[in-house]
Amino acid sequence: MYYRHKLDFQYPDRSDQHMITVKHLRDVDLDESYPYLQKGFWYGCKRAFYWVAMNALVFWVCRVRHGLRIYGRKNLKEHKELLKNGAITVSNHVFMWDFICVLDALRPRLTNFPAWATNLEGPNGPLIRLSGGIPIPTENHRAMGKFHKAISDVLTSKKWLHFYPEGSMWYYYPDIRPLKKAVFKYAVQYDRPIIPITMSFRPAGPIRRLFTDRPPVDLHVGKPMLHDKSLERSDAIDKLHREVYHVMQTMVGVNPGDTTYNTDQSIDSYIKTM
Numbered sequence: 001m002y003y004r005h006k007l008d009f010q011y012p013d014r015s016d017q018h019m020i021t022v023k024h025l026r027d028v029d030l031d032e033s034y035p036y037l038q039k040g041f042w043y044g045c046k047r048a049f050y051w052v053a054m055n056a057l058v059f060w061v062c063r064v065r066h067g068l069r070i071y072g073r074k075n076l077k078e079h080k081e082l083l084k085n086g087a088i089t090v091s092n093h094v095f096m097w098d099f100i101c102v103l104d105a106l107r108p109r110l111t112n113f114p115a116w117a118t119n120l121e122g123p124n125g126p127l128i129r130l131s132g133g134i135p136i137p138t139e140n141h142r143a144m145g146k147f148h149k150a151i152s153d154v155l156t157s158k159k160w161l162h163f164y165p166e167g168s169m170w171y172y173y174p175d176i177r178p179l180k181k182a183v184f185k186y187a188v189q190y191d192r193p194i195i196p197i198t199m200s201f202r203p204a205g206p207i208r209r210l211f212t213d214r215p216p217v218d219l220h221v222g223k224p225m226l227h228d229k230s231l232e233r234s235d236a237i238d239k240l241h242r243e244v245y246h247v248m249q250t251m252v253g254v255n256p257g258d259t260t261y262n263t264d265q266s267i268d269s270y271i272k273t274m
Contacts (some may be wrong), residue, residue: 002253003201004174004274005215015177015270016167022122029091030117030137037112037134037150050130051110059104062097067208067216070105075195075223082224083195086158088187091197092176092243092252093164096201099131101219102162105197111160114151116168155190172215174201175273176248179263188233193224196244198251217229220251241265 012019028034062068076083089111091102097112110256115133134150137143154161165179176198187194201215208216225244227236245265246256254261259271 002174002214003203005201007172007213009173010273011170011173011272011274012168013272014176015267015272016180018116018118018168019170022118024121025123026121026125028117028120028125028135030135030143031140032142032144032146034135034137034146036147037153038129039251046130047110047132049181054100054103055107058100059107062100062104066095066097066101066214067202068101068104068205068219069217070101070165070219072221073100073105075221076106079193079224082193084158085192086155087160087161087195087219087224088155088183089195090165090179090248091162091181091198092173092199092248093166093169094172094199095169095217097215098169098217099162102197103131105185105219105221106160109160111162112154113162113164114147129131131218142197151186152190155186161186161192164256172201174252175254175260175262176245176252178262178267178270179248180240180267181237181241181265184227184237184244188236189241190210191227193226194240194244195224196248196251198222198248200252222247222251 005222069266089102089106091098103111110132112134115135117138119128120133120135126180134147137147151161163183165183166177167180170177186192190203198220199218200218202218204215225247227240229236231239249261262270264270
């Protein structure tokens with residue numbers, strides 16, 4: 001269902017620009033010695049406790065708080081043979097708790113995800129790391145090599161990796177912004193299926209409107225998508241990029257011919273629809 005709210009958000013000019021500010025509580029030095037992918041016995045114990053807490057409490061709180069409804073989990077069951085060696089999931093990024101919604105949809109699978117480095121310096125930094133966040137370094141080429149190594153370790157160990165390819169979070173934005181190409185390069189390089197996930201909104205009922213003006217959330221899990229192995233690598237990346245973008249738009253209810261349907265993947269020239 002395609003629903004456009006009437007909330008008065010001021011969205012940035014560039015489609016991957018952040019619209020939140022993070023309170024600085026700690027310095028995080030993302031150099032080549034930083035442990036981008038956390039491992040070890042004690043980290044495993046903490047992550048196990050985290051997963052128990054998520055299932056026992058957090059998922060239920062999230063469903064109530066955001067009116068979350070999940071559709072399409074059958075696509076994970078029907079393609080479990082294809083997904084047994086791991087997968088890459090992608091979604092739009094529309095509110096602070098949407099990664100919890102994704103984890104709820106993917107359970108019992110845990111997933112890692114590339115994380116905005118600035119978030120690690122704020123109040124949620126330790127939780128982001130515990131959730132599987134791999135911070136993205138931006139000012140050190142050797143550190144970027146270590147980041148790519150962490151991504152490689154996840155994908156070659158048959159684990160799952162989640163991306164927000166829009167590049168930033170925009171509160172309750174109803175359309176799918178252009179997707180950055182890096183995720184599709186990983187999918188082709190490591191021969192992993194991409195599972196599109198979208199979050200859209202629906203009108204709130206009378207009881208919910210008494211407590212919040214934020215619309216409830218519908219999360220849809222799409223069918224796994226594969227790259228075209230008959231093409232050269234660059235062409236396969238481009239094709240998968242276009243196809244996933246199209247599918248994600250149709251999943252939120254935006255179809256070719258609609259005024260908000262977009263074929264342009266240029267981040268710089270994207271025209272906001274709200």
